[in-house]
Amino acid sequence: NAGVTQTPKFRILKIGQSMTLQCTQDMNHNYMYWYRQDPGMGLKLIYYSVGAGITDKGEVPNGYNVSRSTTEDFPLRLELAAPSQTSVYFCASTPTPGDRGISSYNSPLHFGNGTRLTVT
Amino acid sequence: AQSVSQHNHHVILSEAASLELGCNYSYGGTVNLFWYVQYPGQHLQLLLKYFSGDPLVKGIKGFEAEFIKSKFSFNLRKPSVQWSDTAEYFCAVNARGGTASKLTFGTGTRLQVTL
Numbered sequence: 001n002a003g004v005t006q007t008p009k010f011r012i013l014k015i016g017q018s019m020t021l022q023c024t025q026d027m028n029h030n031y032m033y034w035y036r037q038d039p040g041m042g043l044k045l046i047y048y049s050v051g052a053g054i055t056d057k058g059e060v061p062n063g064y065n066v067s068r069s070t071t072e073d074f075p076l077r078l079e080l081a082a083p084s085q086t087s088v089y090f091c092a093s094t095p096t097p098g099d100r101g102i103s104s105y106n107s108p109l110h111f112g113n114g115t116r117l118t119v120t
Numbered sequence: 121a122q123s124v125s126q127h128n129h130h131v132i133l134s135e136a137a138s139l140e141l142g143c144n145y146s147y148g149g150t151v152n153l154f155w156y157v158q159y160p161g162q163h164l165q166l167l168l169k170y171f172s173g174d175p176l177v178k179g180i181k182g183f184e185a186e187f188i189k190s191k192f193s194f195n196l197r198k199p200s201v202q203w204s205d206t207a208e209y210f211c212a213v214n215a216r217g218g219t220a221s222k223l224t225f226g227t228g229t230r231l232q233v234t235l
Contacts, residue, residue, distance in 0.1 A: 033222070035225075040129070040227055042124075042225040042226055042228050043164075043223075045222055045223070048222060058222065090163060090164065108154065108166035109156075109166070109223065111164045111165070112163060113162070114163055
């Protein structure tokens with residue numbers, strides 16, 4: 001069980017470039033999330049998904065797009081990179097509600113190791 | 121919408137000192153509360169959580185937290201810290217209900233334990 005896997009670990013982009021941050025989980029979790037972490041700011045939710053084909057905006061979605069074609073994968077797309085998107089990005093997942101009595105509301109997030117992105 | 125405040129941004133303690141990190145939240149309804157820890161260079165890991173029952177919850181590595189509903193607080197404590205506790209600690213909350221367990225995180229407290 002690899003858990004939540006993110007690639008790449010590091011990336012430097014020039015302003016205006018695009019890229020996709022990959023996230024995959026092998027725990028059959030329906031709920032997946034993208035957070036960004038900025039120094040002194042904690043984590044902010046960018047987008048989340050409650051299942052394949054369903055995505056919704058979080059707190060800071062501008063400049064990002066997501067898709068969820070499979071349960072396992074939840075890629076995050078930056079179309080026109082800006083310096084304000086320099087951050088550490090974390091993907092996370094939680095179990096499916098009702099699965100073995102687990103509620104999505106109190107189950108912990110399983111985080112990936114993060115992607116450190118610099119936009120110059 | 122809920123919000124979380126962590127008033128201690130950077131705490132420096134000597135080994136064996138006692139620790140208390142403050143966490144206050146604002147939300148009018150029922151909440152679940154979490155503390156996550158991020159060791160240097162690693163991803164966030166769950167330290168402990170509260171969602172119902174005994175307001176004093178115990179987590180891993182000797183940490184505990186007490187939910188005081190009247191004060192909207194969920195402070196993290198440890199009687200005697202170790203050098204290996206050096207990390208960043210995040211308090212988080214989610215509201216009961218809704219379609220997903222979206223967490224609202226505090227800004228974090230960086231704990232530095234000196235030998």
